[in-house]
Amino acid sequence: MSDDKPSLEVRNLVKHFPIHGGLLQRQTGTVRAVDGVTFSIRRGETLGVVGESGCGKSTVGKTVLKLLEPTAGEILLDGVDVTDFSPGQMWSHRRQIQTVFQDPYSSMNPRMRAGDIVGEPLENFGLARGKAKDEQVASLFQRVGLRPENMRKFTHEFSGGQRQRLGIAKALAVNPEVIVADEPVSALDVSVQAQVLNLLIDLQEEYKLAYLFISHDLGVMRHISHRIAVMYLGRVVELTDKRTLFTRPLHPYTEALLSAAPVPDPARKRARRIILPGDVPSPAKPPSGCHFHTRCPYAIAECKTVDPKLLEVAPGHQVACIRRPVGTDFAPLTPTQ
Amino acid sequence: MSILQVRDLHTQFFTQDGVVRAVDGVSFDLDQGETLAIVGESGCGKSVTAMSILRLIQAETGRIVSGSIKFEGRELTTLTEEQMRGIRGHDISMIFQEPMTSLNPVLTIGTQIAENVVRHLGVSWQEGLNRAQEMLELVKISDAKRRLDEYPHQLSGGMRQRVMIAMALACRPKLLIADEPTTALDVTIQAQILDLMLELKEKIDAAIVMITHDLGVVAETAQRVVVMYAGRKVEEATVGELFAHPMHPYTRGLMRAIPRLDIDAEAEGRRARLQEIPGMVPVLTQPIPGCAFAPRCPFATEKCTAERPPLVENRPGHIAACWHTDRVLEQAA
Ligand SMILES: Nc1ncnc2c1ncn2[C@@H]1O[C@H](COP(=O)(O)OP(=O)(O)OP(=O)(O)O)[C@@H](O)[C@H]1O
Ligand SMILES: Nc1ncnc2c1ncn2[C@@H]1O[C@H](COP(=O)(O)OP(=O)(O)O)[C@@H](O)[C@H]1O
Ligand code: SF4
Ligand code: SF4
Ligand SMILES: [Mg+2]
Ligand SMILES: [Mg+2]
Numbered sequence: 001m002s003d004d005k006p007s008l009e010v011r012n013l014v015k016h017f018p019i020h021g022g023l024l025q026r027q028t029g030t031v032r033a034v035d036g037v038t039f040s041i042r043r044g045e046t047l048g049v050v051g052e053s054g055c056g057k058s059t060v061g062k063t064v065l066k067l068l069e070p071t072a073g074e075i076l077l078d079g080v081d082v083t084d085f086s087p088g089q090m091w092s093h094r095r096q097i098q099t100v101f102q103d104p105y106s107s108m109n110p111r112m113r114a115g116d117i118v119g120e121p122l123e124n125f126g127l128a129r130g131k132a133k134d135e136q137v138a139s140l141f142q143r144v145g146l147r148p149e150n151m152r153k154f155t156h157e158f159s160g161g162q163r164q165r166l167g168i169a170k171a172l173a174v175n176p177e178v179i180v181a182d183e184p185v186s187a188l189d190v191s192v193q194a195q196v197l198n199l200l201i202d203l204q205e206e207y208k209l210a211y212l213f214i215s216h217d218l219g220v221m222r223h224i225s226h227r228i229a230v231m232y233l234g235r236v237v238e239l240t241d242k243r244t245l246f247t248r249p250l251h252p253y254t255e256a257l258l259s260a261a262p263v264p265d266p267a268r269k270r271a272r273r274i275i276l277p278g279d280v281p282s283p284a285k286p287p288s289g290c291h292f293h294t295r296c297p298y299a300i301a302e303c304k305t306v307d308p309k310l311l312e313v314a315p316g317h318q319v320a321c322i323r324r325p326v327g328t329d330f331a332p333l334t335p336t337q
Numbered sequence: 338m339s340i341l342q343v344r345d346l347h348t349q350f351f352t353q354d355g356v357v358r359a360v361d362g363v364s365f366d367l368d369q370g371e372t373l374a375i376v377g378e379s380g381c382g383k384s385v386t387a388m389s390i391l392r393l394i395q396a397e398t399g400r401i402v403s404g405s406i407k408f409e410g411r412e413l414t415t416l417t418e419e420q421m422r423g424i425r426g427h428d429i430s431m432i433f434q435e436p437m438t439s440l441n442p443v444l445t446i447g448t449q450i451a452e453n454v455v456r457h458l459g460v461s462w463q464e465g466l467n468r469a470q471e472m473l474e475l476v477k478i479s480d481a482k483r484r485l486d487e488y489p490h491q492l493s494g495g496m497r498q499r500v501m502i503a504m505a506l507a508c509r510p511k512l513l514i515a516d517e518p519t520t521a522l523d524v525t526i527q528a529q530i531l532d533l534m535l536e537l538k539e540k541i542d543a544a545i546v547m548i549t550h551d552l553g554v555v556a557e558t559a560q561r562v563v564v565m566y567a568g569r570k571v572e573e574a575t576v577g578e579l580f581a582h583p584m585h586p587y588t589r590g591l592m593r594a595i596p597r598l599d600i601d602a603e604a605e606g607r608r609a610r611l612q613e614i615p616g617m618v619p620v621l622t623q624p625i626p627g628c629a630f631a632p633r634c635p636f637a638t639e640k641c642t643a644e645r646p647p648l649v650e651n652r653p654g655h656i657a658a659c660w661h662t663d664r665v666l667e668q669a670a
Contacts, residue, residue, distance in 0.1 A: 052524065190591055191613070192614075194594035195614075197596065222596065222597070246598065247601075261553065264552035265556055265580060266577050279496070280525075
């Protein structure tokens with residue numbers, strides 16, 4: 001493991017789902033859930049993926065984990081191209097990349113004891129068994145803030161926050177490099193959410209973990225991420241460090257998204273709330289050209305035909321918008337509608 | 338003028354695990370045309386409060402055991418179901434988090450809105466349909482006339498929530514209870530709906546009870562806030578006052594636990610930790626003699642676990658239920 005190679009790298013990742021319909025269940029269309037996504041994550045770094053429901057966040061996560069076969073593109077784990085690995089080949093690399101879900105309950109066997117759930121991967125990967133395993137599980141429990149006595153309990157006896165801690169302990173058990181966390185705190189109340197976010201941050205610093213952190217919550221994003229990728233209809237429209245993203249967003253969608261989120265401060269006068277018209281179009285029928293042109297306040301005629309590429313328009317700042325070309329200044333755009 | 342008065346409301350459910358004290362002595366007033374937010378974490382009794390006002394608690398599982406709910410001076414807790422039906426959807430309407438639970442999947446949008454209008458206002462079917470179309474236009478559903486003939490499943494989540502609002506407002510209610518109306522929606526759609534609600538409020542002049550777990554939504558929509566914890570009101574103030582001078586340790590904890598999108602928490606480069614509230618919310622099947630927040634509260638003393646703190650007005654118009662507000666306020670300075 002070296003520091004120059006990214007822990008996880010994804011190039012032009014595409015995942016399409018066929019839509020079947022009619023009597024014969026013939027393929028009648030394609031959901032372009034992920035439509036050419038590129039990013040990389042270094043050790044100890046969190047890349048946040050944010051966007052509205054259906055924009056493809058979870059599909060990116062599942063494809064990177066190879067729970068879904070990519071339609072095209074490349075996935076590199078610690079420099080090794082695992083895109084075409086068979087499940088058998090993937091097995092040895094599986095340890096390196098683990099996952100934490102939104103609802104750990106649904107992914108845990110209700111008839112297994114908590115200690116066995118966390119210890120299972122240790123056994124599966126032949127890392128520890130018997131007493132050694134129990135000791136390791138106990139220390140994992142402690143590390144995530146659960147009392148080792150709780151190892152004998154069943155998952156339904158835990159609260160939402162505790163179950164999420166269990167999920168984190170299970171992911172940590174095999175000492176991974178990368179953790180894909182898909183909305184890991186979305187089901188939790190604010191007071192418990194803070195506990196879990198702090199735990200994730202501590203663990204990252206301790207083990208130099210790389211996080212692919214998926215969330216629709218912009219507050220959580222700003223807190224946990226180092227860099228953030230904003231997705232819209234299967235594509236990354238902007239990717240940069242979080243401070244730049246929150247203070248000087250360049251993509252019109254990012255700008256609207258940030259302005260739309262309610263802020264818990266009645267004294268703060270918002271500069272200008274951008275209310276986007278209409279709904280997010282279906283990824284089965286994305287608009288031509290720039291996917292955002294049907295809702296974009298700054299759209300010009302070319303936006304309907306030109307497919308904007310994600311370009312590094314300023315150092316470390318990638319944007320996919322024809323009105324934000326390379327070398328753009330950060331001046332506001334003039335609305336066209 | 339006060340339009341709704343809730344006094345010492347207790348609503349309980351009778352379950353295998355025991356009596357759930359879902360609402361445990363809650364009081365508040367709502368003025369005409371005012372928006373009051375009820376905020377708190379899941380399970381603190383927000384929805385049960387709303388359901389109690391509308392008398393929608395299922396008799397097989399639970400009931401209002403004591404307290405009073407007066408709407409325009411009229412006691413609701415003793416009305417018959419028949420009388421309540423004349424009020425629901427007419428003088429008082431409700432918007433739910435999940436519109437599909439209250440829209441009928443087999444009836445067209447137009448039929449559903451018109452039916453309610455005809456029932457309550459006694460107008461003709463055609464007039465009911467006309468009103469339905471007017472309402473859809475009011476909530477900015479494009480092509481309203483065509484939409485009248487569509488079914489709920491043909492609409493997006495945001496559109497369904499608009500239909501719910503259209504339906505709730507069709508009979509010009511005096512009170513609108515919105516239970517997490519935007520929680521299930523995406524941020525940009527949430528912005529559309531909140532914007533719409535604020536705009537319509539001006540037009541219709543209804544009082545609103547806005548139930549939410551999101552302090553951002555509170556800050557942007559309400560004039561006054563009630564903070565609930567474990568079935569009880571722990572703090573109440575105007576929105577400006579509450580955010581500027583939160584007084585109850587729970588409210589303060591909540592405010593500090595939120596990761597903020599408008600604040601750069603780590604000007605020094607290192608990632609800042611969020612302030613945690615240790616532990617978790619109590620189970621409501623055990624009677625809590627003292628302050629329900631005591632097991633998680635950094636200010637707690639023996640008195641807190643023994644005696645329930647009364648609601649005290651510590652600043653003008655700002656009440657909190659805490660024995661130690663002096664110490665709490667000192668710490669902030
Ligand atoms: N197995 C599947 N078969 C067909 N379509 C799918 C499948 N999984 C996802 N999709 C579609 O792909 C698109 C992206 O879905 P995805 O779950 O990645 O969204 P998301 O960004 O995670 O949304 P959310 O915020 O709601 O979790 C959606 O239109 C979804 O309906
Ligand atoms: N039908 C029911 N039977 C038993 N308990 C219930 C029922 N409905 C609500 N409760 C309980 O009442 C409490 C308050 O619930 P609710 O008002 O729905 O909370 P919220 O503040 O999230 O809206 C919770 O503990 C909940 O589990
Ligand atoms: S390319 Fe055009 S439509 Fe797309 S974001 Fe830029 S201005 Fe808007
Ligand atoms: S009464 Fe005591 S336990 Fe309750 S909030 Fe105040 S200080 Fe904390
Ligand atoms: Mg998802
Ligand atoms: Mg509720």
